[in-house]
Amino acid sequence: MPEKVLLKTPVELYENGWIQKEAILYNDAIMVGGLNILFKEIKDVELTSYNGKTAIRLQTNNGEFFLNFGSKQGQIFRFLTFNLKADRFAVYFISPAIRGGVIVSDARWEKGYLAITENAIWFLSPNKQIRIPWDNLGSVGKELKTVNKKQRAVLKVTHVEKNEVITSYVLCPETTLELLDQYINQLLDRQKPREKLSEIEEQILTMVYSGVDSAGIESILGIPTEELNRYYDRLIELGLAKVVKIRKEIELTPKGVNLVNDAMKKVVG
Amino acid sequence: MPKVLIVDDAAFMRKLLRNILFTGGFDIAGEAENGKQAVEMYKQLRPDVVTMDIVMPEMNGIEALKEIKRMDPSAKIVMCTAVGQEQMVKTAIKLGAKGYIVKPFQAPKVIEELKRVAGI
Numbered sequence: 012m013p014e015k016v017l018l019k020t021p022v023e024l025y026e027n028g029w030i031q032k033e034a035i036l037y038n039d040a041i042m043v044g045g046l047n048i049l050f051k052e053i054k055d056v057e058l059t060s061y062n063g064k065t066a067i068r069l070q071t072n073n074g075e076f077f078l079n080f081g082s083k084q085g086q087i088f089r090f091l092t093f094n095l096k097a098d099r100f101a102v103y104f105i106s107p108a109i110r111g112g113v114i115v116s117d118a119r120w121e122k123g124y125l126a127i128t129e130n131a132i133w134f135l136s137p138n139k140q141i142r143i144p145w146d147n148l149g150s151v152g153k154e155l156k157t158v159n160k161k162q163r164a165v166l167k168v169t170h171v172e173k174n175e176v177i178t179s180y181v182l183c184p185e186t187t188l189e190l191l192d193q194y195i196n197q198l199l200d201r202q203k204p205r206e207k208l209s210e211i212e213e214q215i216l217t218m219v220y221s222g223v224d225s226a227g228i229e230s231i232l233g234i235p236t237e238e239l240n241r242y243y244d245r246l247i248e249l250g251l252a253k254v255v256k257i258r259k260e261i262e263l264t265p266k267g268v269n270l271v272n273d274a275m276k277k278v279v280g
Numbered sequence: 281m282p283k284v285l286i287v288d289d290a291a292f293m294r295k296l297l298r299n300i301l302f303t304g305g306f307d308i309a310g311e312a313e314n315g316k317q318a319v320e321m322y323k324q325l326r327p328d329v330v331t332m333d334i335v336m337p338e339m340n341g342i343e344a345l346k347e348i349k350r351m352d353p354s355a356k357i358v359m360c361t362a363v364g365q366e367q368m369v370k371t372a373i374k375l376g377a378k379g380y381i382v383k384p385f386q387a388p389k390v391i392e393e394l395k396r397v398a399g400i
Binding site for chain 1: 295382384385386
């Protein structure tokens with residue numbers, strides 16, 4: 012049984028509706044009503060919104076819980092992220108360093124942790140608790156960067172956040188860096204397509220990444236819609252893209268043509 | 281509308297930038313595929329902004345930046361860099377580049393950066 016009580020606070024727990032309870036935060040667990048959740052059992056934690064309220068989602072071996080701590084939400088979320096079951100590495104990080112291709116001007120190195128859980132990687136510091144789900148992670152690799160006027164190897168992490176590509180940097184001793192690079196890439200490898208893309212497929216991916224629409228892509232590559240659709244199908248099949256909109260092409264019937272003629276008479280006359 | 285000169289040795293990147301910037305409300309003054317051509321075109325076209333790739337044949341982006349700034353100290357040049365060119369970006373900023381975008385880029389951010397540099 013946990014011993015040291017850190018905080019007692021009212022909380023709302025979602026059980027077919029938001030129900031008032033009391034939460035007791037211990038050094039190794041959180042008790043909500045009669046429910047005791049050990050930190051070592053927490054697989055994932057996320058700040059989200061659920062049934063009309065902002066909530067902390069706790070995923071444990073025994074299921075998923077949504078909790079609303081009101082004004083203490085931020086404080087408790089921070090505490091939980093620092094205690095969740097994860098492989099944790101002491102690092103310096105900048106996140107985000109680049110947003111959609113533009114350097115974030117006020118980005119600074121922060122002292123904290125890179126934590127790796129089953130579902131996400133985390134940048135943790137007293138000021139930031141950034142969760143990057145594995146599905147949103149793009150690439151991880153080493154890069155040389157000037158830090159305090161010295162060339163240092165850093166880990167560059169790119170991920171997608173609300174349709175924007177974010178780049179973050181991690182600085183740590185080289186042996187840890189090597190280990191992180193290999194470890195994260197091994198986990199990422201599971202999601203990568205095995206097939207090699209053609210030059211045109213890579214160009215289409217780049218254009219979609221840049222926000223060019225289908226008509227723009229057709230015009231840049233000089234290809235008809237049907238051919239672009241075939242490339243899209245393959246990229247979707249490889250899991251590199253998903254359908255967000257189906258465009259319909261129409262042509263007018265004689266009835267439609269007559270209506271346009273009538274409409275024009277009104278405009279002119 | 282601000283006029284942009286696009287400088288990149290890769291035809292695909294020029295086309296991509298042209299599409300993004302045109303959609304973003306810029307006029308495309310011209311396209312150059314190396315630094316030497318960029319300097320010549322700058323003389324003739326006097327664009328409001330230049331997007332300048334760094335690694336190019338004939339004359340690279342840094343040298344072209346120097347030449348253009350010598351010719352027109354008020355030239356607004358945004359360096360367009362690939363990853364791992366941080367040192368070159370720093371050199372470019374010292375030489376008077378007004379901003380930089382990193383490849384691969386996303387349209388809204390490119391437009392935002394160029395509008396900032398163009399002062400609109």
